[in-house]
Amino acid sequence: MGKVRTGKKPEEPPRGTPAYMLTYGDMTTLMMCFFIFLFNAGKYDTEARIRNAISSFRQSLGVFPSSISVLRPDEVLLVPKERGTKDFFGPEKQLEDLEKRLRKEVEKMQDMGKGYLDVLKQGKEVRVTVGSQALFDSGSASVKEQFKPSLDRIAQFIKDNHLAVVVEGHTDPMPISTAVYPSNWELSSGRASSVVRYLIEKHGIDPALLQAAGYADKRPAFSNETQQGREKNRRIEIVLKPTDKTPGGESTALKARDIFGGDFE
Secondary structure, rough: OOOOOOOOOOOOOOOOOOOOHHHHHHHHHHHHHHHHHHHHHHHOOOHHHHHHHHHHHHOOOOOOOOOOEEEOOOOOOOOOOOOOOOOOOHHHHHHHHHHHHHHHHHHHHHOOOOOOEEEEOOEEEEEEEHHHHHHHHOOOOOHHHHHHHHHHHHHHHHHHEEEEEEEEEOOOOOOOOOOOOOHHHHHHHHHHHHHHHHHHHHHHHOOOOOOEOOOOOOOOOOOOOOOHHHHOOEEEEEEEOOOOOOOOOOOOOOHHHHHOOOOOO
């Protein structure tokens, strides 16, 4: 039996490319660019060239330096940066690791009296605080023999992690006047310089990575109204700062932050 003609033409599909193909094509193109970038990233021989490539890739995704972008089919929504968020791939994590490992070293040095050493991560640096009574005799800037083994451990930690160091000398406000140290300025500077000289002469640490500073009584950590506070203010602070050679440092690996933008300090 033959087909019955109804007189109606069969419906034709809509002209042009289906709407979903535009989004699908953009997605596949970006994925291709992403994997090509990953394949070629290892061929770059300088960090500057890597960062230029990352910057270009970020802009192709619609990510700009001052914001994190969320891409939608009909718009680009710029979301303000979240301040104070930890960066688990960059300097924040690096400093946390340094502090954790340094605390383990300090625990091995507490045989000279509990509390004579302290470690604190502060901003973009790690501070090792040593009470002056552990390091020096009263009115002297010569490192005590019994403290040198502990200082040797700190020096080895500095060398192993390629750290830059600032040694700060601090005193209490009690006046001093000797032929060698006319005031607390000379005493605090002399003590800081003594530690720096020990790191150079005994351990061969690069002098270009070392600094000494004396602050006398001008930067107290505790109140000078009590004897206990004055004792704590007589201290040496060894400030440790990562360099580009420090394990986990800025130039050793590409960070997720570099690709997706955002400021996580």
